[in-house]
Amino acid sequence: MAVATEFSQHTHASPPEPDLTPETVVARAEAIAAGLVARQAETEARGYYAEDTHEEFRKAGFYRILVPRRFGGYEFGVDTFARVVMTLTRACPSTGWMYCLGASHALVVASLFDERTQTELFSGGDFICPATVVPSGTAERTPEGGWRLNGTWNYCSGSPYATHFLGHTMVSPAAGEPAGPMMFIVPRREWTRLDDWGLQLGLKGSGSHGIAMRDALIPAHYTMDTHISQVTVTDGTPGRDLHGNPEYGGGQLSFMVIEDAILAVGMARGALDAYEDLMRSRTAPFPPNLPRAQDPDYQFWYGQAAGMIATGEAAVLSIVREWRETSAEGPAAITQELEMRIAAVCHQVVELCWRAVADYLFPTAGSSAVRQGERIERVWRDMSMFHSHAGFAVFLSTIAKRELAKARFGVVEAAH
Template sequence: MSVLAASKQGFPQPPEPGLTPAAAVSRAEAIAATLVDRQQETEDRTYYAVDTHEAFAEAGLYRLLVPRRYGGYAFGVDTFLRVSIALSRGCPSTGWMYTLGAVHALAVTTMFPERAQQEVFAGGDFICPATVMPGGTAERVDDGWIVNGTWGYCSGAPYATHFVGHAMAARDGGEPAPMMFIAPRERWRRLDDWGQQLGLRGSGSHSITMENAHIPDHYTLAGHMSEFSVAGGTPGLRLHGNPEYGGGPLSFMNMESAVLAVGIARGALDAYEELMRTRNTLFPPVVPRTHDPDYQYWYGEASGLIATAEAATHNAVQQWQQACARGPETFTREFEMHIATICRQVVQLCWRAVEQHLLPTAGSSAVRRGQRLERVWRDMSMLHTHAGFTVFLAAKAQRELAKARFDVEEVPR
């Protein structure tokens, strides 16, 4: 639906009705260029600066996935993920924090009922970290649930308007099982517990804690986000008519890891290119690195790996969007795992480019503490510790794809 069509239906106009997807990406690229020299500052603070946050808001970046009905741009996942790549290229921590804060507008629109959407998107800008591990408990009350608990790794928490989490809840007298919920900012507080990790120290991945927080029924969904089936249609698709609000949340979550890896690796290649242009070889004949066959090879090999990873990412996004257009029934378990295995290989290609070609040949002075390549290596290493990658993409997705393909419930023992 175009902005003009949305306005004719009485929907609120976004701040800039004439903004285009290409312009949004260009703005992100311009902001990204200012982030490179602020990476240490961002790590020290543990999240990006207020003026960066304000620049994102002014550029419309917090509304890219918000439905038009609520004053958003609904530009689509391809635009959003291009913005993520651009920002991660400039500063991995900032790109990570932005992406995992703004991306969950898609999941909330897809899964939650109209009443909840009307309320949570009322402010226009939407920043909502989410975690998949049940970090608390929910007790039933007459008008909803009382939630208590602490959830770690809530990337985007510092400027968040909401939080999506999972708690163990007993519904209808049954055994406790995961319940997904969305909590407005006033129902939780952020802990000051981030910044001592190996990498992504500026990603704002603080813990969130809730103490006797009341969550109304329409802000909850039975089950786990990763197991949400769209096969029968979704609230978002029925309400907005946008096929991307009927796509599989699990496959989309995996694409987040892929685009972040591509953006971070692109930043590493930028740093290596600067070294190529400004430094000489160490052994005779001493020549600029740009003229040395070995450095030419290392640069070209890394560049090819990253370009291949980026091409695979864009193709995965295209496949996901095409599946949305065909209808929710396209999102079978096999298709979801198909996208996941592509994303696994994307991360692997990016890691190989950095770990095997760029970092070892850059020189020890280029990987001193605080240098761009040193930080990228730490950040990509940290990505490898993320449960979504190291547990799901690196181990489970391949087996789940084969089981779905061959209709195997459990592997015989």
């Protein structure tokens, strides 16, 4: 089409470092992470990671990992993104959570929206777009055919440095018809971040603030008549065709739950790091008061937790590989059963990592090691908070299991 050709001629942009490699980006994450551990308390007190950390992430290219190359991104893919997230989360769970849930939705935009919309949304190069799945607020049609949004959307992780917001609301297709979900993207200039984060049990520094809109205006092409959890890609996506990259045609729901598993592994590895320091520096409390590294009980507790966490990491990296390989097979390979099976595996990863921390590392670390602000105590709080997240507590724990069985056995529920 002539319109598509016109866009293509004007939207190609080189990333800031055209020769940057995935290996270098991961190495940069490891270097930055080394300084994040000491800043965890500061991050919690602020409610989000510092502006100089944000600038480090920007210069390192982290906000362009999933942005298409034609729009100035690096298009390094889900595997590179997973390793960066895991590395940052291992050092500081709040920082990793905030980065992950802000930067990850570049994949959604690059997959589901058309060329015109992507050209506009990715115009800044760096893309940070928190999202929520719970519909909220109201949307009204404007005379020009766009939408006017009003309301508040809570738990928008990644909002402090965001360039956009992805949310949902309920709209009626016509007068008298039942309302259905509408997904939308809103640029930063159209909303306000609220000062309502930091009193929660954990993930205090994750920048999960609410955002408010008052007469926010967006064009119709920034919306889709669906909910992100109900998107199907078995017929292809605009992004797969536009970019020639099968990862922009991968399962959207399964990618979201993969994020949960990556974050859980990163958090648990951070707790294991702290426990290892205790193994090297402290003695067992009862005679013969051996150094913990030489005490049979502590050896068992460490080894058990280490094995559980390593199993979780192996599982999530395997799932990331399967997600990429299935995407490459073509749209028809991305079935509901596949998406729900990935979700089931991700739930087990989160549970395995949680049990390693809650059953072995936290209870045996010692009272002084779990005082407020200590690293293991912080991970325990953060993972406890993780369990209250709707994506885990409701979807992964319950809904995904039923949907997997229904997809496997072809169960179709009757319309009410």
